[in-house]
Amino acid sequence: MKIGVDLRQVCLAASDGITQLVQGVFEAAFGRYPEHQFLVFCTPFNRSLLAGDATHVRYFSLSIASYFQDLDHIALEEDLQVLFRSFPMEDPLQFPMRKQIVLIPDHQHEAFPDFFAAEVIDARRSAFSKALVSAGAIGTISEFSRKVLLDFPGTRCEDVFLMEPALQVAHGLGRGEQGLVEAERALIPRGEYFLFPANLSKHKNHRRLLEAFRLLRERTRREISLVLTGHPTGWLELSKEFSDLPVIHLGVVRPELLRMLLERARALVFFSLYEGFGMPLLEAFDAGTAVICSNTTSLPEVGGDAAVTCDPTDVDAMAALMERILKDDALRETLVERGKSRLDIYSWEKSAHNLIAACERVGARERAVTEPRTTSSDAALPWVSIVTPSYNQGRFLKRTIDSVLRQSYPNIQYVVIDGGSTDESIEVLRSYRDRFCWVSEPDRGQTNAINKGLARAKGEILAYLNSDDILAPRAIERVVQYLQKNPECDMVYGEADYIDEQDRIIGSYKTADYSFNRLIEDCMVCQPAAFWRKRMMEKVGPFDEQLNFAMDYDYWLRIAKAGGEIRFLREKLACSRLYSETKTLSARPKIFQEIFEICRRHTGDVHQSYYQGYWHHRIYEEDNRASRLLRRYHVSYTMLAWFHHKWNHRDRYGLAWVASALAKKVAQRVAAAGVRAKGFVKRFSQPAPLRRNGSVKGFWPDNWLEPRLTIMPRLRASGEVLHIAGVAPIDQIMTIVAGNREIRRFDFKAHQYKKVSFPADLTGAERISIRFSFFVEDPAKRKLAFLLQDTNVFSEQDIY
Numbered sequence: 001m002k003i004g005v006d007l008r009q010v011c012l013a014a015s016d017g018i019t020q021l022v023q024g025v026f027e028a029a030f031g032r033y034p035e036h037q038f039l040v041f042c043t044p045f046n047r048s049l050l051a052g053d054a055t056h057v058r059y060f061s062l063s064i065a066s067y068f069q070d071l072d073h074i075a076l077e078e079d080l081q082v083l084f085r086s087f088p089m090e091d092p093l094q095f096p097m098r099k100q101i102v103l104i105p106d107h108q109h110e111a112f113p114d115f116f117a118a119e120v121i122d123a124r125r126s127a128f129s130k131a132l133v134s135a136g137a138i139g140t141i142s143e144f145s146r147k148v149l150l151d152f153p154g155t156r157c158e159d160v161f162l163m164e165p166a167l168q169v170a171h172g173l174g175r176g177e178q179g180l181v182e183a184e185r186a187l188i189p190r191g192e193y194f195l196f197p198a199n200l201s202k203h204k205n206h207r208r209l210l211e212a213f214r215l216l217r218e219r220t221r222r223e224i225s226l227v228l229t230g231h232p233t234g235w236l237e238l239s240k241e242f243s244d245l246p247v248i249h250l251g252v253v254r255p256e257l258l259r260m261l262l263e264r265a266r267a268l269v270f271f272s273l274y275e276g277f278g279m280p281l282l283e284a285f286d287a288g289t290a291v292i293c294s295n296t297t298s299l300p301e302v303g304g305d306a307a308v309t310c311d312p313t314d315v316d317a318m319a320a321l322m323e324r325i326l327k328d329d330a331l332r333e334t335l336v337e338r339g340k341s342r343l344d345i346y347s348w349e350k351s352a353h354n355l356i357a358a359c360e361r362v363g364a365r366e367r368a369v370t371e372p373r374t375t376s377s378d379a380a381l382p383w384v385s386i387v388t389p390s391y392n393q394g395r396f397l398k399r400t401i402d403s404v405l406r407q408s409y410p411n412i413q414y415v416v417i418d419g420g421s422t423d424e425s426i427e428v429l430r431s432y433r434d435r436f437c438w439v440s441e442p443d444r445g446q447t448n449a450i451n452k453g454l455a456r457a458k459g460e461i462l463a464y465l466n467s468d469d470i471l472a473p474r475a476i477e478r479v480v481q482y483l484q485k486n487p488e489c490d491m492v493y494g495e496a497d498y499i500d501e502q503d504r505i506i507g508s509y510k511t512a513d514y515s516f517n518r519l520i521e522d523c524m525v526c527q528p529a530a531f532w533r534k535r536m537m538e539k540v541g542p543f544d545e546q547l548n549f550a551m552d553y554d555y556w557l558r559i560a561k562a563g564g565e566i567r568f569l570r571e572k573l574a575c576s577r578l579y580s581e582t583k584t585l586s587a588r589p590k591i592f593q594e595i596f597e598i599c600r601r602h603t604g605d606v607h608q609s610y611y612q613g614y615w616h617h618r619i620y621e622e623d624n625r626a627s628r629l630l631r632r633y634h635v636s637y638t639m640l641a642w643f644h645h646k647w648n649h650r651d652r653y654g655l656a657w658v659a660s661a662l663a664k665k666v667a668q669r670v671a672a673a674g675v676r677a678k679g680f681v682k683r684f685s686q687p688a689p690l691r692r693n694g695s696v697k698g699f700w701p702d703n704w705l706e707p708r709l710t711i712m713p714r715l716r717a718s719g720e721v722l723h724i725a726g727v728a729p730i731d732q733i734m735t736i737v738a739g740n741r742e743i744r745r746f747d748f749k750a751h752q753y754k755k756v757s758f759p760a761d762l763t764g765a766e767r768i769s770i771r772f773s774f775f776v777e778d779p780a781k782r783k784l785a786f787l788l789q790d791t792n793v794f795s796e797q798d799i800y
Helices: 017-032 067-078 118-134 143-151 169-173 206-220 235-242 255-264 279-287 299-306 315-327 329-345 348-370 394-405 425-431 446-455 475-485 516-521 534-540 551-561 588-603 608-621 625-632 637-648 655-675 677-684
Strands: 002-006 037-042 057-061 082-085 100-103 137-140 160-162 193-197 225-229 247-249 267-270 291-294 307-310 384-390 412-418 437-440 461-464 491-499 505-508 530-533 566-577 696-699 704-711 721-727 732-738 741-748 754-759 768-772 786-791
Touching: 002 067, 017 037, 017 100, 017 348, 037 067, 057 067, 057 786, 067 491, 067 505, 082 348, 100 348, 137 143, 137 348, 143 160, 160 348, 193 206, 193 255, 206 225, 206 235, 206 315, 225 255, 235 247, 255 279, 267 279, 267 315, 279 291, 279 299, 279 329, 291 299, 291 315, 299 307, 299 329, 307 315, 307 329, 315 329, 384 394, 384 446, 384 475, 394 412, 394 425, 412 425, 412 446, 425 437, 446 461, 446 551, 461 475, 461 534, 475 491, 475 530, 475 566, 516 551, 516 588, 530 534, 530 551, 534 551, 551 566, 551 588, 588 608, 608 625, 608 637, 741 754
Parallel strands: 002 037, 002 082, 037 057, 082 100, 100 137, 137 160, 193 225, 193 267, 225 247, 267 291, 291 307, 384 412, 384 461, 412 437, 491 566
Antiparallel strands: 461 530, 491 505, 491 530, 696 704, 704 768, 704 786, 721 754, 721 786, 732 741, 732 768
16 A cells, blocks of 8 residues: 655654654564555655665655645645654645544643643644544554543544554664764763753753752762753753752754763653653663653653652652662662563564554545445446547646546546647557547647537536646545535536646635626636536537637636526545646736637626736736836736726726726825835845745745855754755756865766765854855746755754
């Protein structure tokens, strides 16, 4: 089966246990289940989480600007069966929830709502509720968390399974100091210390730990320090209250250094208020380190008899437990021995098995719902006839055909009318043998081809699908169900997305509920998402072959004027492709001419919105001397549209009325311009490339880099290896500069993926500049040098 892996919520620098869990489970799954295909959806900032180049694993480094739209489209194109989500989140993803497996590591926001900002609570409750009600399955990380989720009143999903963490490979490899660089060795304290590895989140209970540590030192007068690791955000402010204590915060460290810190520590202290699992306990067990921790949530389950525990809100008890582990060497040795035996309970292979089993259950449930009905019941279902007109669209034709043939609905008559193509279209059609009807012969254009196909239609429900558009999965099944429940409905249309040449979603068609007034104002019906009954074709006739562009709009108006009942179905039914060669982009002036003619024919009027569309195109989409001049002087397309509309209807308004109204509008605009003249000049006198308040300059949210990318100074872990990978649009040289020093230079060949790396120690804490020798310009005049697909030189958090 095809299994998707969504990493959008995983942040390598801040996601803690989720990062380790996803990495460990899926690397085990990749190795043990080669019979399945895995599609990993990531961003350039977490692409390196999952390694390996197995043929059954594919990676999609998506734009952060259109991540979910792109994921949806790839899922549709690849016929994805199950999607694993690394954390619940609010997003516009259309992929069905019943086919999603969502990781919910804990339910902390319900136990400690005061630890979260109000907007975070609202977002979590919304996202978690959606998953708990509608997900196909939910993975969680301990029996404690599983029971909490199953007992929660809002849970409707019954398939909640365990995918517990195990040890990181990097942690196990870090034995001894040989894997450390010199700067890392210098960080290890020489005296006695306790270790607490955790970000400064409220539930980690740092303040009480520090209070207990102060109490311990007052009681024992023993020279011992406390070492903290994790993201240092918040430490500067908190440390001021405990400046009298020997506390060292090392920040984020590599797993190899964490292993060494554990081996040398007197004990791991882990007095967290809430844990879904408690990964540091396993790391301590493997390092031969005693564990003292909380007696709450999942920690007693993970620690078992290998940890001594107390109430994490009792500072005196915490200090007493720390004193006990300092003085009682026999207890410490006993805990270490017991910890070794607990390691066998947890393994990545077991969790990977549980996850794949859940994928198979979700897939089996989906097949039970969507498999075609038996032959005996198929005969009672109405036939749907779909026509595809095509001419020299071989590069898209297979995707269009497959979107029809893969429909879950059984009774489909499919007809392709090819206009005598000279490209690979005929080879594509022949490859399907007799799976549908097709002909290839010269015709009189697209509209003639549609009519030729509809003349062959035997179905009760009709539609046409252009040879570069696609149907959404189960679209026809949903349409038939709706029309069967609503026999009075003559035509139904649904929602649709725009896609580009690579099937990436680039926008949504502006659909709306039907009314005749709305239809004459703007066509809210997306053609590939529209279906009508044959009885309406018999009533209004074929498409008008005098029209080459807006024949569908004309047809909808004809159905409406003939008294047809038109309804809007709020479901995604199709995707319409937009690219430079499409008629909808390359022939916009002619399209508007046809629309003007159609509107006058059917209503005697042309709505002002069409004039606005026409002038917006003439000013902002065309690229000629006139359009550049109009843009330069910021001429209002709405003003031109207003005048054009009134001029074409001057018989109604009269020249004097038009002249007077125009003079008033101009006076209003001049007055308003005077008020904001200073800001206007500042805003429009120079181009406005993307600039954010973050520490990175030169990155665009569609993952393109400008010729010069600058990353402001930041601390980096010693021994860290920085990398950057992607594709250059042209042969060029990438130069890495730290401060004013050139430290590396790399050659890139055009259109070839390449990954390069360099030691972070070469950059120190200086500003990094990545420079490219050449660039290309896109239609928006952006200077683009490199399409980023993977990096740890900067993070997504650095952008904002």
